[in-house]
Each structure stands twice: as C-alpha cells, then as structure tokens.
Amino acid sequence: MQGRNAIGQRRIGRRRLVGQSAAAGLAVAGVGHLGVTRSAARQEAASGILQMGRESEFQPNFNPMQVATGTQTQICDLIFGRLLKVDTDLNLVPDLAEAYEISDDATQFTFTLRDDAVWHDGEPVTVDDVIFTYRLAMRPAAAARQWGKLSQIAGAIEFNEGASDEAAGLERVDDQTVRFTLAAPNVAWLFGTALSNSLMWILPEHILGDADPAALDQHPFMLAPEVGSGAYRFIDYVPDQYVQFEANPDFYLGAPKIGQVFLQLAVPTTQLAQLESGQLHLMPRMSPRDGERLQDDPALRIEPAPGVGVFQIAVNNERFPDKRVRQAMMYAVDRAALLDVVELGQGRLVNSTVIGPEWATYDDLDDYAYDPGRARELLAEAEWDGSRTISLTWSQGFQAIELAAPVFQQQLAEVGITVELAPLESAAYLQAVVTEPDFDLAWFGGGSYGMDPDVSSAYYLSTTWTPAGANTTHYANEALDELFIAGRGTPDLEERAAIYHDVALTLNEDVPTLFFWSNNLIWGISANLAGVRPGPNQYIWWNIQEWSLNEG
Incomplete structure (x- = not known):
C-alpha cells in the first residue's frame, strides 16, 4: 500500500530512527552528563x-508501583519525576538526575541528583x-511490578x-x-517500560515514610497524589470523565507554558469526534483509516511514527503447556492480511519480541506463514480436544483488537479451536490478567x-511471573533464563547479538505469546498545539513543559 497517500509515503523505518539505540552507548562505561539547568528568571505565567x-x-x-496501563503511566509521568527519562528517539535524558556514570563491568550505576x-x-x-522509594518498592508487601529489575540490585532478594x-x-x-550496585552485570538495566523499568517514579518520604506497604493502595496519597515533583500537580479525578492537573511553576526542567491539563477519558470514537471539533488537542493511538481521512485537515497534524512495541496475545502457558497448540494458533491466522486490514499495512510482522535495535534483528526465524493445514496437523499431534472452548479477553476500547478479534476467532474455528470473545473493562482486565491471573488468552x-532485546526478559523470565512481575504467560524455560542473564552481562555487541539470536529462536519456537506485528504510532495533534515531538517513544508527553497553545 505504499505510495497511496501521505500517511503511506511518510512511513518511517524503525531501523533508521532507533539505529543502534542508546543500549550500545550504555554497554560501555561512561559518564552521561545531562546538564540541563533552569533559567534563573521565572518564565511567563x-x-x-x-x-x-x-x-x-x-x-x-x-500508586506508581502498580502502573500497568498507558493512562496510569501518563498520570505518573505528569506528577512524578524519575532519575532519567526517555526522549522522542529513545535516548536517556535528564530528569531528577543531572549526571550518571556506569562502571566498566556494568554493575554500578551512579546518579548525581539536581x-x-x-x-x-x-x-x-x-x-x-x-x-526510600527503592526500599519501599523492594518490600514484598508493596508488590511493585518493577520487581524484575529491582531484584537485580545486590542484596535486594535478601531484603525482600x-x-x-x-x-x-x-x-x-x-x-x-545515589549508587546502585547489581548482583550481576546488566548493560540494559536502565531500559524498559513501566512494568520493566528500573527508573522508578520517586515518591516523597516526608509524606509516605510511615505508610504501611501492604496498604499502600488505600493510602490517602495514592487516592489523590497532590504532592509530586513533576511538571504538573494532580488536582482532580472524575471517574469516566477526566483527570485534571495544574502547572508546577517550580518544575526543575522549566515551568510549563500551559496552565492546566485535562486527560479526557473517552472511547476512541468520542476522542476522534472531539479532535475534529477542536475540543481535543491531542489523540493518541489514532487508527490508520482515520489518519488517512484527516491528513489534509488544516486544523490538524497527523503524525505517523515508528513504534517499538508488539501487538500480541498472551497465552496462559499453564493452561496451554504444549507448544504445538500455540504454534498451531500462529499458523491458523493470516497475520499479513490482518495487518493490512487492521493497520493498513502500517507496521511489520514480527515472530518474537526481540525486534531491535538493528544489531538484534534476525531474518532466519520461522515466519509462521498462514497455513491452516499445518495448524490442524499440529493440533492432531497434540491431541487437542475440539470440544473445548477457550476465552480471549482484552481491555475494552482498544480499536485494533476489536477489529482483529472476530477474524482471529473465525480463523481458529476453521482449524478446530473454538474461541469465545470476552472483552473486559480495564480494571477487570488487569485483575484477570495481572493481579489475580485467571485467563486463557489476553490480547x-x-x-x-x-x-x-533484554526488555523481553521482564515478560518471559521464570522469576517474573505475575502478580509480582510482568510475565503474564507464566512461561518458564531455564535455558532461556540463562541466555537472558548472559546477554545482559556483556558489553560486547557481537556477543550480545549472538546470544539474543538464540533468545529469539527460542521464543519463536516456543511461542509463549502469539506474535502479530509492531505497528506504527499515529498521533492526531491540533495545529494550535506546538512543541510536541512525535517519534518511536509512545510516551509523547516526555517534554510537556515545552508545549504551548496558540488559540488566539
């Protein structure tokens, strides 16, 4: 579909933008001087x-230790600071730390605070x-979802x-x-998203110092976190309507230019109507069809950018222990056709979650080309019970899933697997998939x-099962665990590339999750909103203090 329209013409290659990524730079010792200082003069109100x-x-x-969704991540990013954060092109940039240093053997990470x-x-x-924040997160009662990374700190397990x-x-x-010393080298310790990030949102000890870790979710602060250090202060939350914030004039990276922020909580169709009417300034996760339709609207900027995530289905491996069944599901679905239908080709098929940076991409994996006959053969070998009905769940409102799920259901039925579609509200979905796992398939x-490539370790290590970690599939493979530990333990890119090749091959064969694609991100942005920098970082608000509105 390339060349059909401006959106298609502006497809951006991940390899070009992500390149070697900051991982290569962090694989050797060095000092990251992140010198950004506030102007002595107060900015305009x-x-x-x-x-x-x-x-x-x-x-x-x-509770920043229980973040599991994009909305929760954005809220925490607006209210709280971390030692470092990630910019548009996935480089580490200053936040609460103004400099950092990594030891030669990648066991010590030293941060100098502003x-x-x-x-x-x-x-x-x-x-x-x-x-205080890291000690709290390492306590078992806190059940921090970042435990997979925190457990690598020397003495963390004994403390826990x-x-x-x-x-x-x-x-x-x-x-x-502050200095973190790891029990074993990890050149990728600073990378990951909310569930797999060592860079915790820092919490105020003077408010939470006496809090009971086991009751942290019920603490008044976690119900209304009015004291953070981020660009915006929490003001109000009205269920199913909005979350309100107010600019922090004392923000250490510079006072925000926009006085208030509202996160309008709405289904995508409502968001789209509000964007077109001018009521909304920014819409994340716009569908390719809507992007194409609106690309010539002078009131909007439609910005496609390469993503670094994966569209996938978590398979409960305790309920589906035979990898032949999981492989059959892969062969049963025409993923290429589905990508064209759902994303208009805006993305690339993937066959594991090891998808980059460029030195960690591999072209010799099984591509699981659509083959219903092979799927039936594998199910027969595994003695699949054709009378069994399995359930597929997801968080309601995820447009791409809601387009793809009926096709998935039909194509699995054609090879003898009956799937019931069971979308859930966000809170119920998190409970069923993360906090109290009870599901078959979760998209x-x-x-x-x-x-x-080490980002995948948080989701597949046998030591990071939910609810304490991020491994929703409850997949366990000791040989894979050893590969992950070896891969993060060397700064040599050739060695890492070889090790993660084996990781990719293992995931490709075992299919603990069903791999679909890595899709482009498409943002709908009002022409009146300046300072936004779309790129592969889905957390586009990383520099929100620089944004401005021109609605005169």
Missing part, C-alpha cells in the same frame, strides 16, 4: 488548557527520597525475603549522589521491545 484523550476506563490506582528539584509542597527532593535489613546494593553516597499491545 502558564496559560491555556490542554485537552488530551485517553482510554475511557482505567483502574483509578495512582539541587533545584522540589516537591509540589515546597520541600526539597533529596537522595533520601530516592533511597527478610533475611537482611538493608539492600547492600542501594547506597547513599552523599547528599546529591494487548505496546511496550518498548525495540529499545533493547
């Missing part, structure tokens, strides 16, 4: 109201807040299990410096797999 669309239903949990960061109540953000009162690898060096999309 913020003004205007920014309206952004988000999913209509999300679990109203403002001296001008304050909480929304005026208290200074300190190294003690960083230490109560065998030690301290995590030896979490060190307060001085008033401005989702996103992630940051293209940043570094």
Whole structure:
C-alpha cells in the first residue's frame, strides 16, 4: 500500500530512527552528563488548557508501583519525576538526575541528583527520597511490578525475603549522589517500560515514610497524589470523565507554558469526534483509516511514527503447556492480511519480541506463514480436544483488537479451536490478567521491545511471573533464563547479538505469546498545539513543559 497517500509515503523505518539505540552507548562505561539547568528568571505565567484523550476506563490506582496501563503511566509521568527519562528517539535524558556514570563491568550505576528539584509542597527532593522509594518498592508487601529489575540490585532478594535489613546494593553516597550496585552485570538495566523499568517514579518520604506497604493502595496519597515533583500537580479525578492537573511553576526542567491539563477519558470514537471539533488537542493511538481521512485537515497534524512495541496475545502457558497448540494458533491466522486490514499495512510482522535495535534483528526465524493445514496437523499431534472452548479477553476500547478479534476467532474455528470473545473493562482486565491471573488468552499491545532485546526478559523470565512481575504467560524455560542473564552481562555487541539470536529462536519456537506485528504510532495533534515531538517513544508527553497553545 505504499505510495497511496501521505500517511503511506511518510512511513518511517524503525531501523533508521532507533539505529543502534542508546543500549550500545550504555554497554560501555561512561559518564552521561545531562546538564540541563533552569533559567534563573521565572518564565511567563502558564496559560491555556490542554485537552488530551485517553482510554475511557482505567483502574483509578495512582500508586506508581502498580502502573500497568498507558493512562496510569501518563498520570505518573505528569506528577512524578524519575532519575532519567526517555526522549522522542529513545535516548536517556535528564530528569531528577543531572549526571550518571556506569562502571566498566556494568554493575554500578551512579546518579548525581539536581539541587533545584522540589516537591509540589515546597520541600526539597533529596537522595533520601530516592533511597526510600527503592526500599519501599523492594518490600514484598508493596508488590511493585518493577520487581524484575529491582531484584537485580545486590542484596535486594535478601531484603525482600527478610533475611537482611538493608539492600547492600542501594547506597547513599552523599547528599546529591545515589549508587546502585547489581548482583550481576546488566548493560540494559536502565531500559524498559513501566512494568520493566528500573527508573522508578520517586515518591516523597516526608509524606509516605510511615505508610504501611501492604496498604499502600488505600493510602490517602495514592487516592489523590497532590504532592509530586513533576511538571504538573494532580488536582482532580472524575471517574469516566477526566483527570485534571495544574502547572508546577517550580518544575526543575522549566515551568510549563500551559496552565492546566485535562486527560479526557473517552472511547476512541468520542476522542476522534472531539479532535475534529477542536475540543481535543491531542489523540493518541489514532487508527490508520482515520489518519488517512484527516491528513489534509488544516486544523490538524497527523503524525505517523515508528513504534517499538508488539501487538500480541498472551497465552496462559499453564493452561496451554504444549507448544504445538500455540504454534498451531500462529499458523491458523493470516497475520499479513490482518495487518493490512487492521493497520493498513502500517507496521511489520514480527515472530518474537526481540525486534531491535538493528544489531538484534534476525531474518532466519520461522515466519509462521498462514497455513491452516499445518495448524490442524499440529493440533492432531497434540491431541487437542475440539470440544473445548477457550476465552480471549482484552481491555475494552482498544480499536485494533476489536477489529482483529472476530477474524482471529473465525480463523481458529476453521482449524478446530473454538474461541469465545470476552472483552473486559480495564480494571477487570488487569485483575484477570495481572493481579489475580485467571485467563486463557489476553490480547494487548505496546511496550518498548525495540529499545533493547533484554526488555523481553521482564515478560518471559521464570522469576517474573505475575502478580509480582510482568510475565503474564507464566512461561518458564531455564535455558532461556540463562541466555537472558548472559546477554545482559556483556558489553560486547557481537556477543550480545549472538546470544539474543538464540533468545529469539527460542521464543519463536516456543511461542509463549502469539506474535502479530509492531505497528506504527499515529498521533492526531491540533495545529494550535506546538512543541510536541512525535517519534518511536509512545510516551509523547516526555517534554510537556515545552508545549504551548496558540488559540488566539
């Protein structure tokens, strides 16, 4: 479909934009000088109201340790700071840390904090807040979803299990410096999304210092997190309507130019109507069809960008332990045709979640070309019970899934697998898939797999099963675990490429999840909104303090 229209002509290659990625730079020792300082002069007062669309239903949990959706991630990004964050092109850039250093053997990560960061109540953000946040997240009662990365800190497991009162690898060096020492090398320790990120949102010790980790979700602060350190302050949440924020004039990266932000919670069709009418300034996850239809609208900018996530179905491996059944599901679906129908070809088929950067892409994997006959053969070999009905769930409102699911259902029926479609509201979906796993198949999309191949480890290591980790499939393969540990343990790109080739081959054969594609991101942006930088980073608001509105 290339060349059909401007959207098609502007398809952007991930390899060109992501390139070697920051992973290559972090694979060797070095100092990351992230010197960005606030101007001594106060910027002009913020003004205007920014309206952004988000999913209509999300679990109203403002605990940064329990983040599992894009809406929750955006809320935390607006309210809180991390040591570092990721820019448009997936490079690490300053946040609460102004500099960082990685040791030669990639076991020590040292961060120098800014001296001008304050909480929304005026208290200074300190190294003690960083230490407090990580200690809290390592407690078993906190059940932090980032545990897969945090468990790699030296002494974290002993601290988590109560065998030690301290995590030896979490060190307060001085008033401005914190150091993390890992139990084993990991050149990719800084990469990942909310569920697999070592860069926690930092919490205020002066407010949560006495909080019970087991009851953190019910703490008044987590119901209304009015004191953060981010670009915006939390003001209000009205279920099924909006989340409201107000500009933080003391933000350490510069006072925001826009006075208020509303995340309008609406289904995609409503978001689209609001964008076209001018009520909404930014719509994430626009469908390719809508992007094509609106690309010539002078009131809008339709911005396609390459994604680094994966559109996939988690298979509960405890219920489907025979990989032949999972392979049969792959062969049963015409993924290429589905990509054209659902995304108008805006993406590429993938056959594992190891999809980048460029040095970690492989062309010798089984491509699972559409082959219903082969699917039936595999099901016969596995003695599949044709009378069995299985359930497919997803979070309601995900347009691509809602287009693809009926086709998936029909094509699996043609090879002898009966699928019941069972979408759930966001909170119920998270409960069924993450917090209290009880599902057959769960469809989702996103992630940051293209940043570094180790990102996949959070989702497939046998030590990171949900609810404590991010492995929703409950897949376990000790040989794969060893490969992940070896791959993250060397800074040599040739060695890493060879190791992750084996990782990709293993995932490709075992199919713990059903792999579909990595799709492009399409943003709908009002022509009145300036400063937005679309790119492979799905968290487009990373520089929101620089955005401005021109609605005069």
